[in-house]
Each structure stands twice: as C-alpha cells, then as structure tokens.
Amino acid sequence: MTTLSPPPAPPTAPIRPEVVARTGLYALLAANVAVVTYFFVQAGFAGNALIVLGRLAGLYGALLMAFQLLLVARLPWLDRRIGMDRLTLWHRWTGFALVWTLLTHAVLITFGYAEGTGMDPVSQLVDLAETTEGVLRAVVALGLLLVIGTVSARWARRRLAYETWHFTHLYTYLVVVLAFSHQVATGSTFVSSAAARAYWWTLWGVALGAVCLGRLLLPLWRNRRHRLRVTAVIPENDHVVSVHITGRDLDRLPARAGQFFLWRFLTKDRWWQANPYSLSAAPDGRTLRLTAKAAGDGSAALRHLRPGTRVFAEGPYGAFTTLHRTRPGTLLVAGGVGVTPIRALLEELDGPTVLIYRVAAERDAVLHDELRDLAHAKGAELHLVTGPATPDRLTPAELARLVPDVTDRDVYVCGPPGMTSAVRRGLRELGVPRAQIHFERFSLAG
Structure with a gap:
C-alpha cells in the first residue's frame, strides 16, 4: 500500500532558493577578499614587489582554503539549496585555484628574497626553510597539496578507487594545520594588527567548526536520536x-x-x-x-x-527536491535505476505531472507496478520508453510529442550520465529555461 504524504506547495518567492544561497556564498567570499586586502594594505608593503605580491597571494590562498572547507562542510541550509554535487564541484575547482595561488605565493616569495640576497632560488628556499620559523611547515604543506591536487585531476581520479582517493584527500586537514601555523609564525598581518589576528582566528574557527558540525556532530546526533x-x-x-x-x-x-x-x-x-x-x-x-x-x-x-x-x-x-519548483506542472524523466528519487518525487508532487521512464527493456523497469498505481492514483501520465541506449530515443522531437507543453513545466531528470546530458540538451533545444531543469550528479568526488 502506498501512503501519500501531503505535498508541499511550490515556492512562491520571486527569488529561487539556489540563487539566494549562491549569491550569499559569492557575497561572503567577496566580503572576505575585501577584508583581507584591507588588512594587507594596513600592514604596509615591506620588501620588493615580488615579496609584496607573494604575501598577498599567500593571504588569498589562506582565504580560499577556508572557503574550500565551508563548501564541503555539508551544512543542511546550503546543501538543500545548492546540492552536494554542485558544492563538491565548486570545492574541486576552488582546490585547483588554491594550488596555483599557493604555488604563486611560494615562487614569488622565493624569487623576491633571492633578488635581495643574490642567492639562487633553490638555495634561497633552503635557507628560508632552515632559518625562518614556519617556512619548513609551509613547504611540507605545499608538497602535500600538490599531491592531493594531482590525484584529484580527472585523469588520475578515474584510475583510483574512491577509498584510495578519499584517504589521500584527508591529508588536506594536515595541510590546513601546517599552513595556518606558518601564517601565525610569519604572516605580517599577525604581527602588525590585533584586529587582523582576531579576523584570521575567527575565519579558521568558523571554517573548521562548520566541518566539525556538518560532518561529525550532526550525523552523530541524528543517529543517536533516530x-x-x-x-x-x-x-x-x-x-x-x-x-x-x-x-x-x-x-x-x-x-x-x-x-x-x-x-x-x-x-x-x-x-x-x-x-x-x-x-x-x-x-x-x-x-x-x-x-x-x-x-x-x-x-x-x-x-x-x-x-x-x-x-x-x-x-x-541533495537539492533534487520540490523546494526548487517554479511551475505548477512537472515532467519527470527517469533512466534505469535513476527512477528511485523520481518515484519518491512522484509521490510528493501535486499538479499536472508526466513521468517518462527510459529503460532498455520492459523487464528492466524497476518499481514499474508501483509507478503505474501511483500515477493512476494521482492522475499523472506514465510513459514507458524502451529500446537500446543508442540511438537515443528521448530526442527533442519525442519529448515534444509526449509532453507538448514541456516549456511550461519544471523538469526533473535522473539517470545515467549520458542520458541525463542528452535530455538536458534536448530540453534546451526546445526552449525550456534553465531554471526549470533540475538534475543532480550523484558523485561524491565531483
């Protein structure tokens, strides 16, 4: 027996939840960039141009590292509005930006000091590591970060088991500790300004606290409760x-x-x-x-x-929910076992609904009897589309034939990556606005 939950009404706010959350993140990052720049200017420009630019790159790198932690903290408010898949993807690209920023920091600082001492860059780096507190820790942190960045590259990620990639990625937390200890020991803003010191301690405390809350404390509390x-x-x-x-x-x-x-x-x-x-x-x-x-x-x-x-x-x-609806009518498109969240959505949805279920053969249609009964109970249309994966059966023309008013509906798509990409392209060809197309990449590693 299927129990029908009372469906929530589509949101009526003029601004979509995803836009609110994304804009908030951008504004948060921009505000912190401004604060970091202010404290940097306030501390003064000691050294030649290479050293000055290198220090600024290091501060921006520290900010990006904290922002990276926030993106994967799995905070419920962000996750429901943006989705773990997009947050993880942003984390990945922020990571590559972080690697280049900190590499730029190391190169500029090394060449800047070498210009003043007359030493070659390699000897200068060794000298800094031996004589300046925190530099050796920074070199180790940068080396670990380069390794993590390498294994996160797409060509390497495809060749690694998820468990191996995940274990290597955990060294990021060691990088954070080493980098912050370097910043405390040698950062000019820590030396020159109490306000800047308070800012950086607060920034890192919030970033690490968010990770601890979202990835440790909240799961432990919920499982103990339920x-x-x-x-x-x-x-x-x-x-x-x-x-x-x-x-x-x-x-x-x-x-x-x-x-x-x-x-x-x-x-x-x-x-x-x-x-x-x-x-x-x-x-x-x-x-x-x-x-x-x-x-x-x-x-x-x-x-x-x-x-x-x-x-x-x-x-x-996940953000693959009715929270993001913009239209009264809905089209659900499922492929293979990707029907599982689609089946749950069908149970919750109200309004005119069409479900297209794409499988190779009818025997592969998981939960088909449930879908048929649920569609009948809710007055929804159910189309079972069978056939080999190639050529693609869900062409723009086929979508328009099955759902003539597709441009007036929200569309939720879940299935194999190839099918999902093809359906999204077809929807755009038909003129369906991007805001009405909802999908999720079910990949923890981005």
Whole structure:
C-alpha cells in the first residue's frame, strides 16, 4: 500500500532558493577578499614587489582554503539549496585555484628574497626553510597539496578507487594545520594588527567548526536520536533490491523526496563503507526506503542484509527536491535505476505531472507496478520508453510529442550520465529555461 504524504506547495518567492544561497556564498567570499586586502594594505608593503605580491597571494590562498572547507562542510541550509554535487564541484575547482595561488605565493616569495640576497632560488628556499620559523611547515604543506591536487585531476581520479582517493584527500586537514601555523609564525598581518589576528582566528574557527558540525556532530546526533535499523530486504528483480528502514522519531528527520543519504550498514564486513543511495519512497515519518542496483561489492551486499541490522546514515543530502519548483506542472524523466528519487518525487508532487521512464527493456523497469498505481492514483501520465541506449530515443522531437507543453513545466531528470546530458540538451533545444531543469550528479568526488 502506498501512503501519500501531503505535498508541499511550490515556492512562491520571486527569488529561487539556489540563487539566494549562491549569491550569499559569492557575497561572503567577496566580503572576505575585501577584508583581507584591507588588512594587507594596513600592514604596509615591506620588501620588493615580488615579496609584496607573494604575501598577498599567500593571504588569498589562506582565504580560499577556508572557503574550500565551508563548501564541503555539508551544512543542511546550503546543501538543500545548492546540492552536494554542485558544492563538491565548486570545492574541486576552488582546490585547483588554491594550488596555483599557493604555488604563486611560494615562487614569488622565493624569487623576491633571492633578488635581495643574490642567492639562487633553490638555495634561497633552503635557507628560508632552515632559518625562518614556519617556512619548513609551509613547504611540507605545499608538497602535500600538490599531491592531493594531482590525484584529484580527472585523469588520475578515474584510475583510483574512491577509498584510495578519499584517504589521500584527508591529508588536506594536515595541510590546513601546517599552513595556518606558518601564517601565525610569519604572516605580517599577525604581527602588525590585533584586529587582523582576531579576523584570521575567527575565519579558521568558523571554517573548521562548520566541518566539525556538518560532518561529525550532526550525523552523530541524528543517529543517536533516530537509531535506524533494517526491517526488511525485498528483491525487486535479479539485480535490484529495496531496503526498508525504521527508527525513532522519524517524523523529525528533515528528509524530503528526491534526497539521498550516505548509508553505512553496521555489519562486521561492511561497517566501514558508506554508499550514497536515494530514497525510493517519500518519507512518511515512520519508515525510509532505498532501492539500489548491484553495481559493486557494497550494493551487491545489500541483498544479504538481515532485519535488525543497525544503520548509520549521514544526511539527508541533495537539492533534487520540490523546494526548487517554479511551475505548477512537472515532467519527470527517469533512466534505469535513476527512477528511485523520481518515484519518491512522484509521490510528493501535486499538479499536472508526466513521468517518462527510459529503460532498455520492459523487464528492466524497476518499481514499474508501483509507478503505474501511483500515477493512476494521482492522475499523472506514465510513459514507458524502451529500446537500446543508442540511438537515443528521448530526442527533442519525442519529448515534444509526449509532453507538448514541456516549456511550461519544471523538469526533473535522473539517470545515467549520458542520458541525463542528452535530455538536458534536448530540453534546451526546445526552449525550456534553465531554471526549470533540475538534475543532480550523484558523485561524491565531483
């Protein structure tokens, strides 16, 4: 039996939540750039032009490092409005900017001091590391950052297991500690201004506090409160399984249809591994359900979970929700097992709704019976589109044929990356405004 949750009304505010959050982040960064520049100018310009520019690059690098931490702190307010996928992507590009900024800092400072002493740059760097407090720590931090930046490059990331990449990435926190200790020891603003010292201590305290709150304290508190456990494991077909979970006070868990959790099932062989799975049913305050396809050891092991298994869940995460609706009508486009958040959204949506479900063959249509019954109950249209992945069946012409008023609807797309990209291109060709196209990249590593 399907329990229908009361659907929230589409937002009526003239400014979209994503725009509010994104503008807030830009304004926060710009304001801090202005503050850093002010304190830098106030401290005076000691040294030649290379040293002056190098110090400014170092301060901007410290600011970017703190901003990077904020982007991956997984703060609920930001995540619901922007989404973990976009925040992680911004974190990635900020990281590359950080590497170049700090590399510029090191090169300019080294060449600047070498110009004054007459030493060659390598000898000058060695001399600074040996004689100036904090410089050796900064050199080690920069070396670690270069390694992390290298393994985060797309060509390297594709060749590494997620666990290897993640473990290497944890050294970023060591980089933060080493870099900040260097800044405290040698930064001119720390020496010349009490206000600047207070600013930097506050900046780093807020950035690290946000990470501690979002990634440690909040998950620990929620799991202690809700005490999640597996209640049933139901195979949907030979490759897909649904896991039903219950707990205490789930009506107070701020989860919405379309969101996902990082699920950690506390068995002796899998307790250490967390995997992202979307909710495949709208939260009803009593139970949660995820549906996953066996694509690796972690997802394949779900079939063997036993009722009563304890669960540690981080989340909910994601902006793939009805919070971002702009129109009364909706088009849902799902591909393969990407139907799971789409099925949850269909349960929550009100207004004229069309669902297009793209699969290779009808036997691959996971949860199809549920979708059919739910569509009938809500008066929604359901189109099952079958056929090989190439040539693409969801062309702009096909989308326009199935949904003639597509430009007047919000469109939610979830499926394999190739299908999602093709559908988004098709929607833009049809003139659907970007603000009405909602999608999410389900990738923790950006």
